[in-house]
Every structure is written in structure tokens, then in C-alpha cells.
Amino acid sequence: MTIEIAYGFVGMQHLFNKRVQEVGVNRVFDAITQSAAEHTQMINTMMEILVERTTVAQEEFELPGSGTLQPLDEVGIPRPTDTYGFYQVAYPIQGGGDAWGKNRVTSALMTVQEANRHTIEAQNKDADWLARHIIASVLTKDSWTFHDKVGAAGNKGLGNITIMPLANGDVTEYPVTGKQPQTANHYTAQAVAIDNSNNPFPGFYSTLTRxxxxxxxxxxxxIPENLQESVEALTDFREVEDADVRAGANRDELVGSIPVGLGDELLGKVGKV
Structure with a gap:
């Protein structure tokens, strides 16, 4: 079975059966540091699809007012009105960590391969933790309270702040193109299987583009893999041609790069989604 190798340990396979003490603690530590840096860069690149970075704990979005004009005659003077409407969002700081389970004896006898194994395990745990928390932040439909302890420049934080979910049908109103501000609910689900009579994708598109x-x-x-077959069976599903492959008379030729990142397999398009 092929051994998975962390980024910083590439080229050190011939030392995997050697003790860390023999190879040099600093050399192995550098390999771990390089692995962590590459892992962080890859994670940050992938998270850009779902996450936008910020340095503020809470912010307020002001909305344009709604209503209609006041009726006037030829000498009428309208009463002054003020804009209104806003909603607040806040952001928590959550952290996680891991530690190698070693004692004095096992640390002294640790091999380079074991250090590589621990590094990969920590990276896998980090990826799992991030995935769980990012997905939870989207799927959690109720607000919750976070205690902000530290503010900018070492100042005291804001105290208790409310972490809001996506639009969940509460009293908050959002601007809608060509209409008055409206409440919204972006948490949708259906108990029945996806088919031509229960196709959710056109509704997704109309909701998110208004x-x-x-x-x-x-x-x-x-979509998860267990829904792929039912989605591809929809009448208006259109499979996307593989832009990486040029059809040939005798054999197809690979002409593009293989996509990477979240959802690295593009299935097709259905209901403009």
C-alpha cells in the first residue's frame, strides 16, 4: 500500500525508517512546518469559494427605503421622509487544535515516517473540522450568541453579539429587484425524491436571482453522490461537454487541465443551475 506523504516530507522517503533524533529534530520540524504552510494555502484557496474574510466582529447593512410618492397638486409640497431599513450580521471566532499523543519513550523512538503520519492525521482533522463548521454555519437556521472578548488593536470586544443564519423567514426584510423589501427564507427542503414533478432547481434560481x-x-x-442519478434523469438536465477533451476520429485527446477544488466534477445544468 502506498504511503501518503505530507508536502514537507516529499524527498525524505529514504529516511522514513530512521529515528527523528538521528535525522535531526530541526530537519523534521522544518518538514512539518512546510507541510502546514502548504496545507493552509490549499485550504484557503478552497475556502474562497464559500468564505469571505473579514476583520470586524459585527456590521450593519443599510437598506434603501420603500413606499411610494406622495400625491401632489400643482402647488403641493411633499413632506420630507427619511430612509429606513437595515439588518445586522456578526461573526464568531472559533478555534480548534490537536496534539500528538506521545510520551518520553515514544518521542525518543519516533521515526520520520511516524512524524509524517502524525502530520497527515493533523491535517485531515483540520480539514474535517473546517468542513463541519463551514457547513454548520450555513445549515444552522437559528441565531445564536457569541461573546466577543477582544476587539481591534487590543481593545475590549463587543461582548455578546448575535450570529445570524441565512434568511430564515424571520422579520428581517431584504431588497428585491423591482419590488418592496420582503422577508425571505433560504432554508428549503423536500421530503419527496427529485423527479420531473419535484424539480427544486428552477425555484433555487428564481429565489437567488431576485x-x-x-x-x-x-x-x-x-449535490451529494446519492442524488446524482435522479438529477441527471430530469428532463431538462443538460450534460456539460467535457472542455478538457477534444473528440478525435480514432481517439479522444486531453487538451485541458483537470478541475480542482470543491465540487470538482461538473455534471451539467438543470433549471439554469
């Missing part, structure tokens, strides 16, 4: 700046936006749906 807001200012989102008209004709590209909407992507990530």
Missing part, C-alpha cells in the same frame, strides 16, 4: 446585483448570476448547486 435581489439587486444578482440578476443573471451563476448559481451552482453542490
Amino acid at each position: 435581489y439587486p446585483g444578482s440578476k443573471n448570476a451563476t448559481i451552482v448547486a453542490y
